[in-house]
Amino acid sequence: MGRFSLLALGTAVAVTAGLLVSTGSAAAAGPAATYRKVSDWGTGFSGEYAVVNAGTTTLNGWKVEFDLPAGSAIGSFWDAAMTRTGDHFTFVDKGWNGTLTPGQTATFGFNGSPGGAAAVPTSCKLNGKACDGSTPDDTTAPSIPQTVRSTAKTANTVSLAWNASTDNVGVTGYEVFRDGIPAATTTTTGATVDGLSPETTYSFTVKAKDAAGNLSAASAAVSVKTDAGSQPPAGWHPPYLSVGTVYEPFDGTDRFFAKVKPRFPAGRNVDYGYLYLNGGAQIGEWHSRTERLAGKSKANGLTPVFVVYAMGGNSDQPSVMWSNLQSTSYVNQVFGGLKDIAQTATNIMGSGRIGYVVEPDTLGYLLQQYAGNYGDDPDRMPAATSGAYDSGALVRGVDPDFPNTLTGFVKAVNYSLKKHTPHGFLGWQLNLWAASGAPGNGIVHSTEAFGFEAGKQRIVDNARANATFALKAGVGYAADFTSIDKYGLDAMCAEPAQANDPAKALWFWNNDLWNNYLLFAKTLKQTLSLPVVLWQVPVGHINGTTRPSPTDYNGSGAYPVLPNQSQQCEDSASTFFFGDTFTATGNRLEYFTRNEWRDPKLTVSGSTVTWGPHFQEAADAGIVSILMGAGVGTATRGVPQPANTSAVPVDAPTDGYYWITRVQEYYARPVPVG
Structure with a gap:
């Protein structure tokens, strides 16, 4: 639900301040990794490796592996990702510290046990070669096929x-x-x-x-x-850029939709309602949640979309995802659950469409934490795909024989969902934070960190890296779209202390940063040849709007100020996509009027700022739908959910009806998509 992205960025900000340092003159002819024992207290020890690029070309990524004496263990570690096979330990860069220009050094460390004179790594390799740089380089390429x-x-x-x-x-x-x-x-x-x-x-x-x-x-x-043949089923998305919402059906949402329905243009409604299906012990809840979402969506005229978070086991731990991916019994359980979701929803929806956003964060974690151990090749990354056949979701000898690799697993998921959902559409979710090369505060901030043109190129390169890994992993197989999120928490719910100086915030994006985000999406579309669905985009808006509120929603005719407290926080997403005129002063005025993109839809007059709507620009980037709403419980709610803040009635949104009003206004003249 976007939780990891903030954690990762926060860590990067703290570490990049001093991790990459220049080593001056080089002592070796190429990259090398040097170990030192920092301390030893008998029952344990602390060690550190320095990866030194003493060569003349940039080192793009590093992997250090070594053995420890039998029975050794490593508890905590930092500034690298670790995997273990027996007494063999492998550490891979974190992405942000993987690129070393000549003369630069990156360090990582760990605490192990037991200590003593024997507690020293052996058989060390850096990127497959001896850590001291003594292995002769093979620089001869194969002949051309x-x-x-x-x-x-x-x-x-x-x-x-x-x-x-x-x-x-x-x-x-x-x-x-x-x-x-x-x-x-x-x-x-x-x-x-x-x-x-x-x-x-x-x-x-x-x-x-x-x-x-x-x-x-x-x-x-x-x-x-290619031969002639039928295109993917037409009509999985409307002919216009559609809008959806997170949707936890209960009696409060019933009353909400009954209240707002009269203000929608005739025949219109929010197009999609999405619901999270978490893994682990919560797989047992999938059936009842599917019945509830499909039933209520059909009653209220929405298309249900299931956001399947299976492989994480209801956690944000890469190691849990990796372990579950190797577990035949867990994969068996997941595919059995997917089959039940598909069949249950189809029985309720009949010929109606059913959507899936597949495995948010999973491919991002795997690219960031584990792919380097396998040459960034998903066809080499192991997965217990055979569990799909054991579950009965797929039948050996009848359905395709998908291999026990990550690529086989991805294709098996797509194939199974399409097999059991005749009117289904699906796409895998990718991440802004997964590939290397981003500044510490995130890839969207690249134009601030590297300059405008260089920053835009950095965004394009990063999106291509994400998409290239996903393409190798098979996300295009039987898929209808790909997806990216922003973050599951509104900007000022995440960092309320930065409300008066939003330039210091990670997530309170100005118009330039949103255009950077569209550039990222456009690059995904161009690389994967799939339309893009934005998902988990916050509903909050920038305070100071000059737009009147319908008195049906706010008797004063004005929208209430968002106090930047739990469930009532500012974000700039709704302001950017729907457009708005708002007032600002001081740091806020300076930040929200920045316009390196020379966007003609941004204008300013004194303290009054206008951002025009950007649905057309989103459509031009290949985006066909924007699914908006809270990803975590403290986020601003455009549609009521259970456990609303006590400051707001249970059947009301927490943003003062701003988001739903803007959706209704947009649907009067929605932007066409191809």
């Missing part, structure tokens, strides 16, 4: 083959590129690229790789046009 050709094709797939490459040490595999984007990896001389559109011409190239990571130059391109 020859005679790339198409051996078969359908409306949605192209099968390719080529002649084998050679290498001075040995070829370990091949990477297939579709229109310059990684599309498949294989250890053989053939591959099938899926997730393609009918009657579309694609250009494919192949590169060979060796154990040292050397890639050959690209092969000659081969162009293949």
Whole structure:
């Protein structure tokens, strides 16, 4: 629900102040990792590694692995992500400290037990080579794959083959590129690229790789046009940019929708209502929650969307996700639950649409914490996909044989949901914080950290890195969209102390930062060839609005000021997308009138600021829907939820009806989408 993103960014801000340092003259010819024991108290010890780039080129990511004596343990660790296999420990950079220019050093540390003279790492490797830099570099790339050709094709797939490459040490595999984007990896001389559109011409190239990571130059391109066939089912989203809300159905929401219905344009309503389905022990609640959301959505004219948080086991711990992904019994339980959700919702909705936002944060955690151990290749990352067949959701010999890899797991999830939801649509959620290269306060702030043009390029590169990993992981297989969130908490619920100086806040974005966010979304659309659904976008608005409120909602004709207390906090999301004119002074005026994008929709007159609506710009970026609402209990609520703050009636929103009014006004003339 976005909880990790704030934690990660906060940590980055604290650490980047002094972690990356220049080492001056280099003592080795290339990168090296040096260990020192900081302290030893007999029953335990504290150790630290310094990863030094003593070479002449930038080091893009590092992985340090070593052995400890049998029976050793590592408890706490910092400034790196750790995995363990027996007595072998692997530490990978955190993303923000992974890029080392020549002369820079990154450090990480850990506390282990027991202590003593034997408590010293052995067999240390840095990125697969001896930590002292003594392993000779293999810099010879394999030969270029020859005679790339198409051996078969359908409306949605192209099968390719080529002649084998050679290498001075040995070829370990091949990477297939579709229109310059990684599309498949294989250890053989053939591959099938899926997730393609009918009657579309694609250009494919192949590169060979060796154990040292050397890639050959690209092969000659081969162009293949897919066969004719039916497009994905039409109508999964309206012909206009639609809006949805978090929706926890109870009697308060019934009364709320009855009250606001008369003010919607004829035939209109909020299009989507989404509900969280958490994993772990809460899988047992999926059936009843599905019945409630599907039943109430149908009654109120909404399309139900299930946000499936299964693999985290109702936690925000990467290690839990990773462990659950390897557990056949847990995967079995998840797929059984997914099958029940799909069938239960379909029985209620009939021919009505049913949506899924799949596994928020999961791919982000895996990219950030574990992918580096597997060459950033989801086809090499293990997963207990076989549990899907044990659950009965998939049938061996009837359904496709998805492998026990992350890519196999992703495709199995998509296939299973589509199999059991004939009128379903789905997309995996990606994260702003997952890929490396972001400044400490987040990728959207790159234009502030690196300059406007360089910052925009950093955003594009980061989005491509996210999308490229997701594409390799199979998110495009039988999918209808991809999704990104902002954060599940309104900006001033997260940092109320920054209300008078919003430039210091991580999440109180100005117009420039929102345009950066649209650039990120646009890059996802271009890279994945899937439309984008924004999800978990806060409903809060900037105080000082000059817009009158309908007296049906506020008898005074004015919206109440959000006090930046629990469930009643400012954010700038509604102001940006719906547009508004508001007053501001001091630091707030300066910050909210910044306009490096030269956005013609931002104007200022004295202390009065106008942000025009940005639904058209969102549509131009490839966004087809914006799902808005609270991701955590203290966030501002545009639609009532159980356990409202005592300051607000149980059947009322906590934002003074601002958000629902703006939705109603927008639906009078919604923006078309393709």
